[in-house]
Amino acid sequence: MGKKRPIKVEEISKVSSQLSHVDSNELVPLPPPYDGVEGTPEWKPLTDAAKEKYEATLDDTIAVSIPRPKNKEEEDALVRKFLSGLEKLFSKENNWTFLQPLVLSMENCAKCQTCSEACHIYEMSGHNEIYRPLYRSEVLRRIYFKYFKKGGKFFGRWQHGDIDLNWATVARLIELSYRCNLCRRCAQTCPIGADNGLIAHELRKLFSQEMGIAPTELHEKGSVLQLKVGSSTGMNPEVVKDNIEFIDEDMTDMTGIKVETPWDKEGADILLIHNAGEIMAWPENPGAFAVIFEKAGISWTMSSEVVAYDGINYGLWYDDVMLAKVAIKHAEVAKKLGVKKIVLGECGHAHKALTVIADRVLTGDLNIPRESAMTTLEDIVSSGRIKFDPSRNDFPVTLHDPCNMVRLMGIVEPQRRILRQICPQFREMTPNGVNNYCCGGGSGFAIMSGHNFEDWRAQVSGRKKMEQILNAFKDEMDPSIHKYVCAPCSNCKGQIRDLIRYYDMFEKCGIIYGGLVELMVNCMEDAEPGFIQWEMH
Ligand code: SF4
Ligand code: SF4
Numbered sequence: 001m002g003k004k005r006p007i008k009v010e011e012i013s014k015v016s017s018q019l020s021h022v023d024s025n026e027l028v029p030l031p032p033p034y035d036g037v038e039g040t041p042e043w044k045p046l047t048d049a050a051k052e053k054y055e056a057t058l059d060d061t062i063a064v065s066i067p068r069p070k071n072k073e074e075e076d077a078l079v080r081k082f083l084s085g086l087e088k089l090f091s092k093e094n095n096w097t098f099l100q101p102l103v104l105s106m107e108n109c110a111k112c113q114t115c116s117e118a119c120h121i122y123e124m125s126g127h128n129e130i131y132r133p134l135y136r137s138e139v140l141r142r143i144y145f146k147y148f149k150k151g152g153k154f155f156g157r158w159q160h161g162d163i164d165l166n167w168a169t170v171a172r173l174i175e176l177s178y179r180c181n182l183c184r185r186c187a188q189t190c191p192i193g194a195d196n197g198l199i200a201h202e203l204r205k206l207f208s209q210e211m212g213i214a215p216t217e218l219h220e221k222g223s224v225l226q227l228k229v230g231s232s233t234g235m236n237p238e239v240v241k242d243n244i245e246f247i248d249e250d251m252t253d254m255t256g257i258k259v260e261t262p263w264d265k266e267g268a269d270i271l272l273i274h275n276a277g278e279i280m281a282w283p284e285n286p287g288a289f290a291v292i293f294e295k296a297g298i299s300w301t302m303s304s305e306v307v308a309y310d311g312i313n314y315g316l317w318y319d320d321v322m323l324a325k326v327a328i329k330h331a332e333v334a335k336k337l338g339v340k341k342i343v344l345g346e347c348g349h350a351h352k353a354l355t356v357i358a359d360r361v362l363t364g365d366l367n368i369p370r371e372s373a374m375t376t377l378e379d380i381v382s383s384g385r386i387k388f389d390p391s392r393n394d395f396p397v398t399l400h401d402p403c404n405m406v407r408l409m410g411i412v413e414p415q416r417r418i419l420r421q422i423c424p425q426f427r428e429m430t431p432n433g434v435n436n437y438c439c440g441g442g443s444g445f446a447i448m449s450g451h452n453f454e455d456w457r458a459q460v461s462g463r464k465k466m467e468q469i470l471n472a473f474k475d476e477m478d479p480s481i482h483k484y485v486c487a488p489c490s491n492c493k494g495q496i497r498d499l500i501r502y503y504d505m506f507e508k509c510g511i512i513y514g515g516l517v518e519l520m521v522n523c524m525e526d527a528e529p530g531f532i533q534w535e536m537h
Helices: 009-013 048-053 072-089 099-107 114-118 120-124 133-147 152-160 167-176 185-189 196-211 219-229 237-255 276-281 284-295 320-337 348-360 373-383 413-422 442-447 453-461 463-472 490-502 505-509 516-522
Strands: 270-273 341-344 370-372 397-399 483-486 511-514
Touching: 009 133, 009 167, 072 133, 072 167, 072 196, 099 133, 099 196, 114 120, 114 133, 114 185, 120 453, 120 463, 133 152, 133 167, 133 196, 167 196, 185 196, 196 320, 219 320, 237 276, 237 284, 270 284, 270 320, 276 284, 276 490, 284 373, 284 516, 320 341, 320 348, 341 348, 341 373, 348 370, 348 490, 370 373, 373 413, 373 516, 397 413, 413 516, 442 453, 442 490, 453 463, 453 490, 463 490, 483 516, 490 505, 490 511, 505 511
Parallel strands: 270 341, 341 370, 397 483, 483 511
Antiparallel strands: none
């Protein structure tokens, strides 16, 4: 199938039918029962109509849907916009947030390739050259040295290699910035601290902020909808309150514990912010939080103000302006309510967006303390206020580490201490903790399924997680043995759900997925047994 490695960096500028292919024969084989020819669904080829309409010459999929140019003027306009955006990206006034690490990463790379072996996408694709963390960075590095450094036109190309800047280069680079999960596993291994994940992020930012190009799922249907209606799910305040009321009723019926979610309670200790996707797709998760908080006697509230009932902040992945708008709204509502702190529910990107990244904009009285639910839940468990019966959770459980929460924030142990206490058959994936692998849905991919992108994220970016899950349960693969992948992050949970469905892992292996709080309520002595339903949803 098509062109084989190696693909040189400068080839990105060459107008050709396709730069690279995802060859299913080159993908790293999966463990049993997916080691044979059966089990992996057919990769849907891009339609001719899609190829005609959008840029589709990078690999065998499309993430961004960049319209193909109608004429030379349109081609040149894209390149011009890119160059002027790049100028802003490398200026202090326009990129005070990330300029320093970006320049350090641009100017310092020993080309040792340590980062390459750390990247699950590069590894599991069978070392497809364009997925090498350095490939994307090298394209930008050559442009940077050629166009932005003094004497670059002569010395830059000699020192760093030449590159042509044309429509193909820019359009492919846009797509290529969405073949990275921004998991930063590569950055963690770099001996000199260069960050290829940051480079992919900064490219996305340039494309969105300066050129108005971003995947619809993240921008129009994500950040824009959230700021306008209140949530990227489309729920307005009335709908969210209605939904939570139904969830409270369900929880009361299922557990026998009376639950009533408090709204807009001034002076509460905690403002709890969920990823609103949970309310729609996994109501048992916010429901379980309510059961636990009620039973533990926590002073808490949710907010019914637009944006403040949805922890989603997709700007983290592609646009600093969008990120700041959402983060400021979250903090303003917390300030208005006078809560002691904000607690972030099971959502990794919401954790990182509102804490370590929003630190740059939440200053003064907007600097409300923010805490991970992992810590809050561990405090509840260790306080002894709730009695647990671990024998109700006596089935194999493994833990997925959300990159944003674990590698990028260092929240490693609280969730493990809980699981060790309430799940007798808890076992780690290998590797785990800060060395974990991304689920393959990171940086927004979990909500992106246009064209055949779902095939790419199930077969390429999600392949390492598949391998890890199967290995964690390898001695109990019999589908009659129920097994649970605990993923305390909404985005990761969506990707793991999609992997289970794509590979039919529930039917074939008896694997389901869910959050941490569901496991807690499942074994609460005061709750009716059977909270976790062994079915796919
Ligand atoms: S590990 Fe660091 S120095 Fe080595 S190639 Fe990767 S980015 Fe460059
Ligand atoms: S950030 Fe993650 S997905 Fe992106 S290049 Fe690095 S290791 Fe690969």
